[in-house]
Amino acid sequence: MGLLVVGSLGLDDVSTPFHKIENALGGAATYISIAASYFSAPIYLVGVVGEDFPKEYIHLLESKYIDIEGLQIIKGGSTFRWAGKYHYDLNIRDTLLTELNVFKDFNPIVPEKYQKASFVCLGNIDPVLQMRVLDQMVAPKCVVCDTMNYWIEGQRNELIKLLKKVNILIINDSETRLLANEPNLIKGAKSILEMGPEILIIKKGEHGALLISKDSIFSAPAYPLESIYDPTGAGDTFAGGFIGYLHKTHDLSFDNMKRAVIYGSTMASFCVEQFSTKGLEDIDYLRVNDRYREFLNLSKCDEL
Amino acid sequence: MGLLVVGSLGLDDVSTPFHKIENALGGAATYISIAASYFSAPIYLVGVVGEDFPKEYIHLLESKYIDIEGLQIIKGGSTFRWAGKYHYDLNIRDTLLTELNVFKDFNPIVPEKYQKASFVCLGNIDPVLQMRVLDQMVAPKCVVCDTMNYWIEGQRNELIKLLKKVNILIINDSETRLLANEPNLIKGAKSILEMGPEILIIKKGEHGALLISKDSIFSAPAYPLESIYDPTGAGDTFAGGFIGYLHKTHDLSFDNMKRAVIYGSTMASFCVEQFSTKGLEDIDYLRVNDRYREFLNLSKCDEL
Numbered sequence: 001m002g003l004l005v006v007g008s009l010g011l012d013d014v015s016t017p018f019h020k021i022e023n024a025l026g027g028a029a030t031y032i033s034i035a036a037s038y039f040s041a042p043i044y045l046v047g048v049v050g051e052d053f054p055k056e057y058i059h060l061l062e063s064k065y066i067d068i069e070g071l072q073i074i075k076g077g078s079t080f081r082w083a084g085k086y087h088y089d090l091n092i093r094d095t096l097l098t099e100l101n102v103f104k105d106f107n108p109i110v111p112e113k114y115q116k117a118s119f120v121c122l123g124n125i126d127p128v129l130q131m132r133v134l135d136q137m138v139a140p141k142c143v144v145c146d147t148m149n150y151w152i153e154g155q156r157n158e159l160i161k162l163l164k165k166v167n168i169l170i171i172n173d174s175e176t177r178l179l180a181n182e183p184n185l186i187k188g189a190k191s192i193l194e195m196g197p198e199i200l201i202i203k204k205g206e207h208g209a210l211l212i213s214k215d216s217i218f219s220a221p222a223y224p225l226e227s228i229y230d231p232t233g234a235g236d237t238f239a240g241g242f243i244g245y246l247h248k249t250h251d252l253s254f255d256n257m258k259r260a261v262i263y264g265s266t267m268a269s270f271c272v273e274q275f276s277t278k279g280l281e282d283i284d285y286l287r288v289n290d291r292y293r294e295f296l297n298l299s300k301c302d303e304l
Numbered sequence: 305m306g307l308l309v310v311g312s313l314g315l316d317d318v319s320t321p322f323h324k325i326e327n328a329l330g331g332a333a334t335y336i337s338i339a340a341s342y343f344s345a346p347i348y349l350v351g352v353v354g355e356d357f358p359k360e361y362i363h364l365l366e367s368k369y370i371d372i373e374g375l376q377i378i379k380g381g382s383t384f385r386w387a388g389k390y391h392y393d394l395n396i397r398d399t400l401l402t403e404l405n406v407f408k409d410f411n412p413i414v415p416e417k418y419q420k421a422s423f424v425c426l427g428n429i430d431p432v433l434q435m436r437v438l439d440q441m442v443a444p445k446c447v448v449c450d451t452m453n454y455w456i457e458g459q460r461n462e463l464i465k466l467l468k469k470v471n472i473l474i475i476n477d478s479e480t481r482l483l484a485n486e487p488n489l490i491k492g493a494k495s496i497l498e499m500g501p502e503i504l505i506i507k508k509g510e511h512g513a514l515l516i517s518k519d520s521i522f523s524a525p526a527y528p529l530e531s532i533y534d535p536t537g538a539g540d541t542f543a544g545g546f547i548g549y550l551h552k553t554h555d556l557s558f559d560n561m562k563r564a565v566i567y568g569s570t571m572a573s574f575c576v577e578q579f580s581t582k583g584l585e586d587i588d589y590l591r592v593n594d595r596y597r598e599f600l601n602l603s604k605c606d607e608l
Contacts, residue, residue, distance in 0.1 A: 088487050183392050207511035217602060220605075221512075224516075299525070301566060303597065
């Protein structure tokens, strides 16, 4: 039992055409673990922050029963910072600032009680660090991994090595094309499945997601939201909801992964309705399930 | 009874990274009527070509039982020509040439026996001409209309007037944002439904399509094709399959329109597998239905 989440925790300055916030709680591991917390426990967090990381954010994680024994707080250090600006079309954003700070020397140490966790979610960090985490684990049942174009281009060999130990890779459509070096998405997906993972999930933002195995494909819609305020963290929240549901059910069949994808999309839809992690803070499992059912209806069609 | 199709017929020069063809059969009305021909009859075609339009293309249309009494063949005139080049990523294309030729002075005349058609599909032409067609019809039960950014920007007032007489508008996602002047797709869709149509269908290419009414939304996946050779005509083929199925069933319920969207997507998936209309020429209704069922499975998910 147990779901280990590894990745960044940070302070975000985000501006959209609607609003502007500073020093907001951010980072992949933050969104993943909070989203997953709605499904199962225990959730083990491995990450690093500086001494400037606000106590209230620590309390928020604890209030979601996230175990923070693996969270390193570096004395005198500054937390990872990211600043971004979204355009009127929220699909387009500019990164204004990335300060690695304590993240630069991050060495993920997995506490002993985390090492037997059956599920692992590797947030988007250097594949060298992701591998270092896996090396400390005893025998995880399911390893989910996120990555990005930066690592696909800059750390390709390390990433390829890592993929042999990954069960489920979650990336977006352009990253799929880049990693596979193939413009056709489905051909690209199949060649990535040759690299190690049994399952590839392709996130397509406002167009939903694809779940792909060697034999099957499932196409999940996106929730037709009229009020998107801040897309930050949507992809990580998707991953958190996805693995949270898998961890809850301990069922790795393709049919159950379909449901996990819909739960991931459900959590992401709550995330983007408010700034930072706000949209994930005040929901309950009943609301999650209501929206999950709406999601299912969205693509339901009787053959006749 | 009867489905009237109005729009362009043309000769296309298309190049992709895989192949190059010249003088291929093209045009919106061509794709729409051939796709619709797999579902129902009679299909009435209104359009214009020059004397250079190859006889074999006329024979092809006739072989699909498409009524061409309304096809004007202008003596000494040249057929509408389009040339385009697709990039390695087939989602991107450059238009190399557009020669209107006989299309420049096109005045659509609806033969008397067409005027009582119950279904009308207005291919993407000047909204002034689309209106002129509707003015000649007696009492169509269902009017489907396609348009594009060129008309949304250049003929906005005429288009808005036309939309009051349209039941179902089919456009893509960027056209939705442009017509509604709203970056959020769902908000944009709702404001377009205020302009007249009861139904809006948003085509999203490789991401599928959305069917939207005031009360309901249906999200249809795209078929995960590994071999896309030529995307030309996919959108028109979608419209043809969609209205062909509606015309066959005469059922305008939202549930039946969902099925029509899947049939439209099915036809489009055949279209892009080969050049020009080739992918639509050698199929039969059995193959169409097999792929239709594969499409349904693609987004099928049991609630548990």
